[in-house]
Amino acid sequence: MSDNVIKFDRAEALVSANKLTEAAKLYRQILAEQPKHLAAARALAELIETGETPGDASAARKKAIEIEIESAYSVAKTAQSNGRFDVAIRCYRKILELDPKHGDAVWGLAEVSYGNDQPEEALRWYQRYAELFPNDPEAAHMVAALDTGPKPERASDDYVRETFDQFAEDFDRQLLEDLEYKAPKLIHALFCALPRGRTFGLDILDAGCGTGLLGIEFKPYASSLTGVDLSSEMLRRAKDRKIYDVLVEMELVAFMRGRIAMFDIIVAADVFCYIGDLTETLHAASIALKPGGCLLFTVEAQSKRGYTLTGSGRYAHKPAYIRKVAQNAGLKEILARTESLRLEYGEPVKGYITALQKPN
Numbered sequence: 169m170s171d172n173v174i175k176f177d178r179a180e181a182l183v184s185a186n187k188l189t190e191a192a193k194l195y196r197q198i199l200a201e202q203p204k205h206l207a208a209a210r211a212l213a214e215l216i217e218t219g220e221t222p223g224d225a226s227a228a229r230k231k232a233i234e235i236e237i238e239s240a241y242s243v244a245k246t247a248q249s250n251g252r253f254d255v256a257i258r259c260y261r262k263i264l265e266l267d268p269k270h271g272d273a274v275w276g277l278a279e280v281s282y283g284n285d286q287p288e289e290a291l292r293w294y295q296r297y298a299e300l301f302p303n304d305p306e307a308a309h310m311v312a313a314l315d316t317g318p319k320p321e322r323a324s325d326d327y328v329r330e331t332f333d334q335f336a337e338d339f340d341r342q343l344l345e346d347l348e349y350k351a352p353k354l355i356h357a358l359f360c361a362l363p364r365g366r367t368f369g370l371d372i373l374d375a376g377c378g379t380g381l382l383g384i385e386f387k388p389y390a391s392s393l394t395g396v397d398l399s400s401e402m403l404r405r406a407k408d409r410k411i412y413d414v415l416v417e418m419e420l421v422a423f424m425r426g427r428i429a430m431f432d433i434i435v436a437a438d439v440f441c442y443i444g445d446l447t448e449t450l451h452a453a454s455i456a457l458k459p460g461g462c463l464l465f466t467v468e469a470q471s472k473r474g475y476t477l478t479g480s481g482r483y484a485h486k487p488a489y490i491r492k493v494a495q496n497a498g499l500k501e502i503l504a505r506t507e508s509l510r511l512e513y514g515e516p517v518k519g520y521i522t523a524l525q526k527p528n
């Protein structure tokens with residue numbers, strides 16, 4: 169038994185024997201060694217509140233509540249990522265009993281409700297979040313995604329920045345370990361299967377490069393490898409890989425428009441799901457490609473017409489829509505495949521992986 173378990177038992181026995189000053193001393197010792205010991209923090213707060221031992225009662229109670237919230241939040245997050253939505257919901261609700269304005273618990277309830285097939289409940293929680301944080305771009309986007317009102321044609325730059333700045337630290341682990349993320353490998357496989365096959369010494373742009381998972385695949389073929397992304401935190405991780413020659417913090421359509429015929433290959437893995445209307449994007453890619461160059465990318469596939477902003481906050485596209493927009497931009501589909509890109513709440517996300525070529 170650890171020292172603090174023994175001390176805690178002794179403290180409880182002292183409370184039963186009404187030796188409260190000694191018990192309080194032990195609780196304080198436990199907290200000095202283990203500041204997040206919830207039971208000791210609660211017991212001490214009680215002794216201070218009842219005047220049995222000196223101290224700041226409201227600070228002691230606040231501390232106990234903080235520890236309880238932190239512990240419930242950690243259990244909720246683990247339960248959520250393991251698909252134990254019932255446990256996650258219970259913990260998030262417990263947090264809101266203790267702190268009704270706890271934004272992360274409200275957001276967690278929205279996500280879990282969506283994962284639990286309760287989109288209306290999810291909308292209610294996103295709306296609550298938007299009430300608490302009126303200028304939050306993520307909440308505004310998710311409310312638009314789930315509500316019946318008009319939908320934006322693409323996610324705002326602020327939404328993308330905020331989402332990925334927050335996600336960056338855990339991005340590689342979550343995508344590769346939890347979500348079986350395959351988009352970079354699928355794009356690489358499509359590239360290898362192109363009629364001209366593997367080619368080396370290419371000028372390559374990784375559009376929406378994130379932390380560089382796709383850059384790793386394409387580095388061996390690059391004479392120059394450029395990455396562009398809106399999220400400074402994602403770019404910081406891409407830089408750490410030391411594979412990119414140039415990294416630029418910028419919106420990718422604006423970036424491509426200004427780089428006339430600079431790239432042999434442009435790749436974008438899991439990026440165009442943040443853009444609904446792809447007209448400007450494919451047009452800009454066509455400008456940035458050299459004659460004969462190719463744009464390879466993934467989208468989440470849907471059978472409905474055009475594109476749709478789904479309840480996940482991402483867009484899904486119909487392959488026929490991609491081909492039509494590509495044609496208008498002067499690009500031609502030369503190869504495409506349909507495969508699972510990753511998991512979402514344990515289910516595969518059907519993706520369309522395509523290669524569009526600019527004529528020579």
Ligand SMILES: C[S@@+](CC[C@H](N)C(=O)[O-])C[C@H]1O[C@@H](n2cnc3c(N)ncnc32)[C@H](O)[C@@H]1O
Binds near residue numbers: 380382396418421
């Ligand atoms: C899901 S991550 C994928 C990252 C990387 N392509 C990969 O496969 O690991 C999407 C990335 O696209 C970036 N992004 C989304 N829309 C963008 C835009 N319009 N301009 C620049 N970057 C964008 C995000 O910041 C994020 O880093």
